[in-house]
Amino acid sequence: MINITIEDRNGTRQDIVIPEGINLSLMEVLKASEYNILATCGGMGICATCHVQVLEAPGSLPPVNDTELDMLDTLPEAGPDSRLSCQIRVNENIAGAVFRIKGESNE
Amino acid sequence: MITTDICIIGAGPVGLFAVFEAGLLKMRCHLIDALPQVGGQLSEIYPQKPIYDIPGFPAINAQDLVNNLLDQINPFHPTFTLGERVEKLERQEDGSYLITSNENTQIHCQVVVIAAGLGSFEPRKPAVERLEDFEGKGVAYMVKNPELFRDKRIVLAGGGDSALDWTLFLSEIASKVTLVHRGETFRGAPDSAEKVFSLAEQGRINLILNANVTALNGNGHLKEISISRKDKTVSNLDVDYFIPLFGLTPKLGPIADWNLAVDKSAIEVNTQDFSTNVERIYAIGDINTYPGKLKLILCGFHEAALMAQSAFKYVFPEQKLSFKYTTVNGIHAL
Ligand SMILES: Cc1cc2nc3c(=O)[nH]c(=O)nc-3n(C[C@H](O)[C@H](O)[C@H](O)COP(=O)(O)OP(=O)(O)OC[C@H]3O[C@@H](n4cnc5c(N)ncnc54)[C@H](O)[C@@H]3O)c2cc1C
Ligand code: FES
Numbered sequence: 001m002i003n004i005t006i007e008d009r010n011g012t013r014q015d016i017v018i019p020e021g022i023n024l025s026l027m028e029v030l031k032a033s034e035y036n037i038l039a040t041c042g043g044m045g046i047c048a049t050c051h052v053q054v055l056e057a058p059g060s061l062p063p064v065n066d067t068e069l070d071m072l073d074t075l076p077e078a079g080p081d082s083r084l085s086c087q088i089r090v091n092e093n094i095a096g097a098v099f100r101i102k103g104e105s106n107e
Numbered sequence: 108m109i110t111t112d113i114c115i116i117g118a119g120p121v122g123l124f125a126v127f128e129a130g131l132l133k134m135r136c137h138l139i140d141a142l143p144q145v146g147g148q149l150s151e152i153y154p155q156k157p158i159y160d161i162p163g164f165p166a167i168n169a170q171d172l173v174n175n176l177l178d179q180i181n182p183f184h185p186t187f188t189l190g191e192r193v194e195k196l197e198r199q200e201d202g203s204y205l206i207t208s209n210e211n212t213q214i215h216c217q218v219v220v221i222a223a224g225l226g227s228f229e230p231r232k233p234a235v236e237r238l239e240d241f242e243g244k245g246v247a248y249m250v251k252n253p254e255l256f257r258d259k260r261i262v263l264a265g266g267g268d269s270a271l272d273w274t275l276f277l278s279e280i281a282s283k284v285t286l287v288h289r290g291e292t293f294r295g296a297p298d299s300a301e302k303v304f305s306l307a308e309q310g311r312i313n314l315i316l317n318a319n320v321t322a323l324n325g326n327g328h329l330k331e332i333s334i335s336r337k338d339k340t341v342s343n344l345d346v347d348y349f350i351p352l353f354g355l356t357p358k359l360g361p362i363a364d365w366n367l368a369v370d371k372s373a374i375e376v377n378t379q380d381f382s383t384n385v386e387r388i389y390a391i392g393d394i395n396t397y398p399g400k401l402k403l404i405l406c407g408f409h410e411a412a413l414m415a416q417s418a419f420k421y422v423f424p425e426q427k428l429s430f431k432y433t434t435v436n437g438i439h440a441l
Binding site for chain 1: 225
C-alpha cells in the first residue's frame with residue numbers, strides 16, 4: 001500500500017491509501033477520491049489544469065520534463081515546487097509525499 | 108442588432124456542425140464565441156493532435172477537422188461574432204430571445220442553442236494587486252486592436268509563444284516595450300526567443316527575467332507597475348498598458364445564471380431533442396448531461412441533428428416538417 005497526504009484548497013489534509021501496482025496517475029487518484037479538479041485534457045499534459053504543489057516528498061518524484069515545465073509556465077501562480085498531477089505515476093516513489101491541490105476547480 | 112433564426116453559443120465542433128443540420132432545414136444561424144477563432148477545444152487545446160473516432164476519417168488532425176467543418180457549413184452562410192462572451196439571455200414577449208455579449212453585441216433569435224463545451228475560455232489571471240480594477244483601463248488580456256498600443260509604454264508578462272510574439276510585434280509600434288518573465292528561458296518557439304534576446308541586447312526592448320509583476324497603480328487608468336525580482340528587489344515602472352499572457356482556461360461563467368437545470372456544471376437535457384428545461388433553449392455537446400452521456404464529438408454531432416429537427420417548430424411554426432435525407436435535395440439545392 002502507498003500512503004500519501006492531500007491538502008485541499010481549504011487547507012484540510014486527508015491521507016489516501018493506494019494499492020500498489022494500480023498504474024494510475026496522481027490526477028486519476030485525485031479524481032477517484034472526488035477532489036474537485038478540472039483536468040480538462042484527461043491527463044495528456046496539455047491543459048495545466050491539474051496543478052499540485054509538492055509540500056513534502058520523502059521519496060524521489062519523477063523529474064519534471066520539458067513539456068511539463070512548458071505547461072507549468074502557463075500558470076501564473078506556479079512555483080518551483082509545482083507539478084502537473086497527471087504526469088506523476090503513483091508508485092512507491094511517491095509514498096509519504098504531501099501534495100496541495102492548486103488546480104482550477106470544476107465549479 | 109443581429110437578427111437570425113438560431114443563435115449558437117459556442118463555435119466548437121458541435122456548434123459548427125449544428126449550422127449544417129439547421130441549414131438543411133433552411134434555418135439561419137449566428138455563432139458567438141469567446142475565443143477569437145472557431146474550433147473550441149480542438150483549436151485551443153489540441154490543434155495538432157490526430158483524432159481517430161470521426162466516422163469516415165481513420166485519422167484526422169483536430170485543426171483539419173475544424174477546417175472541414177467550416178467548408179461543410181459554408182453553403183449556409185453562417186455569421187459569426189468572435190472574441191466576445193455571451194453574458195445575458197432575455198426572453199421576449201413573443202417567446203424569442205435577445206442575447207447580449209460582454210461587448211454589448213445584441214442578437215435577436217427564435218431559438219438559442221448552447222454548445223458551450225467546458226464553458227468559455229478565459230485568460231488565466233496572475234495574482235497581481237488591483238489587477239481587476241484596471242481591466243479595460245490599462246490591463247488587457249489579448250491584443251485585439253494593435254493600434255491602441257501605438258506610441259504607448261507597454262509591459263507584457265509571460266514566457267510562451269503569445270508573450271514572445273506580441274513583444275516582437277509591439278516593439279515595432281509601441282514607444283517602449285518591457286517583457287517580464289519569471290524564468291530565464293522561454294518555452295515559446297526558440298526562433299522568437301532568440302529575436303527577443305537580440306532586441307533586448309540592442310536596447311530596443313526592456314527584458315526583465317526572474318521577475319514578476321506584483322502590483323498596479325493609477326488613478327482611473329493604469330500609471331505604474333511594480334516588478335519584484337527573485338533577489339527580492341522591487342522596482343516601479345511608468346506604463347500605459349499591462350498585458351499578462353498566461354494562456355486560457357475554460358470557465359462555466361454566466362451560463363450558471365440562466366435558470367437552466369444544471370448538474371455538476373453541465374446542463375440537463377431531454378434526450379428526445381436535447382431541449383433544456385427552458386422552452387426554445389437547447390444544449391448540445393460537452394455542455395449537456397443526461398444518463399449515459401459521453402463527451403465525444405461524434406455524440407455532439409448526433410445531438411445537433413436531433414436538436415435541429417425540434418427547433419424547426421419555433422422557427423417555422425406554420426410549417427410541418429417531414430424528414431428527408433440530405434441526398435434527396437443535395438445541400439446546394441437548398
Ligand atoms: C486533449 C483532448 C483530446 C480529445 N480527443 C478527443 C477525441 O479523440 N475524440 C472525441 O470525440 N473527442 C475528443 N475530445 C473531446 C472533444 O474535444 C469535445 O467533446 C468537443 O470539443 C466538444 O465540442 P463542443 O463544441 O461541445 O465544445 P467545445 O469544443 O468546448 O467548444 C465550446 C465553445 O464555446 C465557447 N463558449 C462557452 N461559453 C461561452 C459563452 N458564454 N460565450 C461565448 N462563447 C462561449 C468556448 O469558448 C468554446 O470555444 C478531446 C478533448 C481534449 C481536451
Ligand atoms: S490533466 Fe491536463 S495537464 Fe494534467
